[in-house]
Structures are given as structure tokens and as C-alpha cells.
Amino acid sequence: MTRSIRSFFARKMIVLCALAFGFANAQAAYPDRPIRIIVPIAPGSVTDVILRKASQPLSEELGQPIVIDNKAGGAGIIGAEACAKAVPDGYVVCAIYHATTSFNPLFYDRLPYDPDNDFAPITRLFFLTEGIAASSGTGVKSFADLTRYVKSNPDKVSFGTLGDQSVQQLMIGWMNRRLSSQIVGVAYKGGGPIATAIAANEIQLGQMGIGNFIAMKDAGKLNILTVNSQRRSPLLPDVPTMDELGLDGFDTRSWWGLAAPRGTPPGAVNRLHAAFKKVFENASFKAFLQSQYVEESLTSPAEFQTFIRQDRAKAQSLIKLYKN
Template sequence: MTRLGRIFLGLLFACAAVTAQAQTYPSRPIRLIVSIAAGSVTDVIVRKATMELSPQLGQPIIIENRGTASGIIAAQACASAKPDGYTLCVLHHDAMSYNPLHFANLPYDPATDFVPVTRLYFINEGLFVSSALGVKSVADLKAMAQAKPGSLNFATLGDGSFPDLFLRWLNNQWGTQIVGIPYAGGGPAAQAVAANQVQMTRFGIGNFLGLVRAGNVKAIAVSSDQRSPLLPDVPTFDESGLKGYPGKGWWGLLAPKGTPADVVAKLNSTFVKLFSDPKFVQYLESQAVVSAPTTPAEFAAFLVEDRKAAESLVKVANTKRKEYKPQ
């Protein structure tokens, strides 16, 4: 056999192996890293999704929660994993768009270390305060924060996180000194607000509905363009005088760089089918999120645009880049 023939035969075997892998994938459990604490609304949604998806894939999906550090720990773990389709990650705007603007020497590169699989959904958020604070509106909160500098605390996901960025923007807009306190996710943050350990925060509405209905937390504004049917008496940010904040929260599914294209395509079709199913979309709406699945190419293009929006927001918030120090 000639050298050219051997090369052609080798390529043929390689293509056959890739095709066989895609046909048999997955053949063992899949590890899914989620960059938020257990009990947070995204964790609840992802667990619901995996219950639906595991039978379709024929293998269990094992969730590994890695909250804290603005998603950096989860993103690093995912980026450094073997790119064989058996480690995936659910990451958000902080990890993929904002962290590079806030931190030098990140242990991962959001632009090159991942393969986008699909965007999953956008988040409807609210501004929440502890009922013990006695605040009934954004105007009340602004007056209190201005009258008592440094006396109010705000739950975030750490320096540079989306809630922290909103807090910096708010302090700049109001001329206040509200203090950020980091938590591992929306669930822990919600409990902290309910206990008045921190007085306020901005997170996904789904984290707070039970506490609002129980009277432990008060919602004073929502981030959507229209009032939320889950909180119909709560005004929008625009109605409350909080116009101009350009950020929008989202979550998506990614895999380590080098994950085979056929595997990515199979994962995309499986997740998109579920996140487009009317019953599951209705469930997502009950969790105050908006289903928004995409193709891998569409998600990749969205990430480019989201990073541009992040740059604009960081300028408005007047934040400074600092060295990332592992916890």
C-alpha cells in the first residue's frame, strides 16, 4: 500500500471512530457542573431538566454544584476537564462575559476554553428587601440608604458578579454606600434577606417567591419590561425610577474545548427539544425565567454580543479590574 493510501485509510478509520462515538454516546454517566449553590432557582431548574433528559440519553446526569467566586471555580473545573462529552457545565453571564472585565489572570478563558452548546434561558429578576426593614418602595429604600450611609448590606455572588455590578451601579446612581456581602447562590441570599442578615439584593424572582408570599421578604421592583404575572402588584424597574441599567441575566450549557462536534450536536438537539417543549416552557415561566434555547452557532454569536454589552455596563458602573486570587 502506498503512503497516500495509508494516510487515506487512517483518516477513514478516524472518521468511523468519531461516528461510532456519536452513535454510542453517552455510554456512562454525565457530570454536569452548575455554577450556583444547591437550592437556587437555576439548580432547581437544572435538576428538573436532568430528570427529563436522563431517560432520553439513557444515562444519569450527575449534578455537581460549584457556587461562589462569580462562577470562576465552576468554569475552571469545566475548562480543565477531558473534552469527551462526559463533563458539561451550566454557566451564566458572570462567568462568560463579566469576569474577564473584573479580574486579571483568570484560570480560564471564556472566549477559547469552551464549546457553546445552547443558551438555556434569560432570568426575570427582582429587587428584594427584608420585611424587617419596613421599606415599601424603591423611593423608600433610596431615602434610607442616603440617610444612613454604610448601614445597609446587599447580597451578591462575590466581587464582580452580576448582583455586585448592579450594587456598584446603584451606589453610583444614588450616591450611597450600600455594602456588598457575598453568598454562594440565590437560595442562600434569599434566606439571608429573609433573616435580615442582609437587607436587600437583586436576584432571580424564583428564589424569593415563597418568602415573599410568607411575608418574610418584600419585592419592590422587577427587571422585566412588563410587570411579572407572578408579582402583579410589583412595579418594574422603569416604573420605580431605576431606568438605564443595561445588564440582562442568562444561563447556558457549555462543554470543554475539543468536545467532538457530533456530541455537541446531540446534546444541543436533546436540550433544545426539552427547553422548547410547551409543558417545560410553562414550568420555566413558573420559575420566573424565559426559555431561550439556541443552536451552538447562535449561542456563540450571542456570547460575543453579550461581552460587548458587559464592557458598556462595566464602564457605567465605574469598576476597576483586579488580580484574581483563588479562594
């Protein structure tokens, strides 16, 4: 081999090594710009509060700003559509919940997103401890009081929901059967607005994550009648569980998780999973979650995918029982 040929191949090798090094650096550099989290519920709601609290430690972990983008309304459909149509480059993360992948596909014949094929699961985040709250203006302080109240006001009781096709609307169907009542639903864009409306007695009842209600409870503007957890909350020791009251039959647990648009590079999904896992499993952050009445419950992406499939089967059973 002549010196010129050897020189040619040497130059080629240098170029190839440089390209490989540059590619590796490009891969390792993710993320190199801000990451947007689409939240399909109103500001001030429990999930919004939690993700805003997480944004600073996540930013420190990922080395880039975290931007919360609320796209509330339509039982999470507006946010889910925005997620499905986003560029799958690792810079869009989507908060999803039981409505996104479990209930909406069963309630709606057509959705502007494909719940099975438009998302790349990252992790389940937490389960909500939910409860039924009543406006203090009603004088209702217990479920027994509520039973008497709805019988005395058969057509004057309204209940906050996240839309006609939502878990809360199913809850109304369950309560109307249980209490022989005519409670009607009124749609809002999140738990925060629902809590505010109950406190003002614009609506009389609601069932959301307990964290939405605490400030209004402490101000004496609403009462929490029951929680849907397996045992009483240590933060609300005087509030009975639904099982204690004999209110079985509405077996669902509300959850929230994270996904990315389908096609997001696996390396980005894994990086995001690792970052959220580190933040949400930090002892001080777990204490914060507890103060918001949620139970941290992280999974791997594969475990989350399996959970979503199983949860839809449970939703289907619930809809058959209680859809009006």
C-alpha cells in the same frame, strides 16, 4: 487472480466492514455512561433547581443518568475552571452565565480559564427575570421606601452579591450613585443563600432571579420592590418594572447557557443540544420555567457563540459606567 488471493482480499473486506460497522455503532452509542453537569452556583438557586428538574427528562432522552455537580463560588470561576480542565469526551456539560464569559474577563486580569478558547458553546438556555428584594425587617415595601431607608441608615445597609467582581457589585455602584447611599456588598455562593440571608435580615437587600425570592416573599419575610423585565410579570402584577419607576441606566439581562470543554466531539455537542432543546421546549417544562420566572431562549451553538461575543461588549459598557 488465484483463489487464495481472492480469499485473502475477501477476508480483508470482511474485517474492514466489521471495523466500520463497529465504529459506526460506537459513534451511535453515545452516550453510554452518566453525564455530569457542572453548576457554578449553590444548590437551591434558581438555575440549580431548573437543571435538577430537567435531569430526569434529559436522562430519559439521552438514555443515561444526569448528575448535577455544584461547584459554587468566586463569581462562577470555580465551576468554569473545573469545566475547562475536564476531559472533552462529551460526558461533562457546564452551566455558564454572564459572569463566566462576559464580566469575569473584564473584571480580572488573570483567570484560571480562557473564556474564549476553553469552551464549546451548546446553547443559551434562558434569561432570568430579576428583581430587587428587601428584608421585611427593614419595613421597606417599595423603592420609595428604600430611598428613605438608605438615607436614614446611610452606613447600615448591605446587599447580597456573588463576589466583589460581580454584576451585583455593579448594581450597588449604580444604586449608590442613584440614591447617594453607602450600600456595601456581602458575598454569597448563590441566589438561594442570598434570599435566606435577606429573609433573616442578615443583609437588607439583594438583586437576583425572582424565583429565588418567591418562597420567602410568600412567607412574609421579604418584599420584592421592582423587576427588571420590559413589562410586569403576570405572576407579580403589583410589582413595577424598573422602567416604570424611572430607574433606567442599568441595562443588562442575566442569562444562563450550556457549554462543554473545548475539544468535545461535534457529534456529542449536537446530541446534547438536541436533547436540551427537546426538554426545554416541551410545553409542560416551559410552564415550569415560567413558574421560576425565567424566559426560555434556546439557540444553536453558533448563535450562542455570537451572543456571547455581543454580550461581553455590553458588559464592557456597563462596567465603564458603574464600577466603583
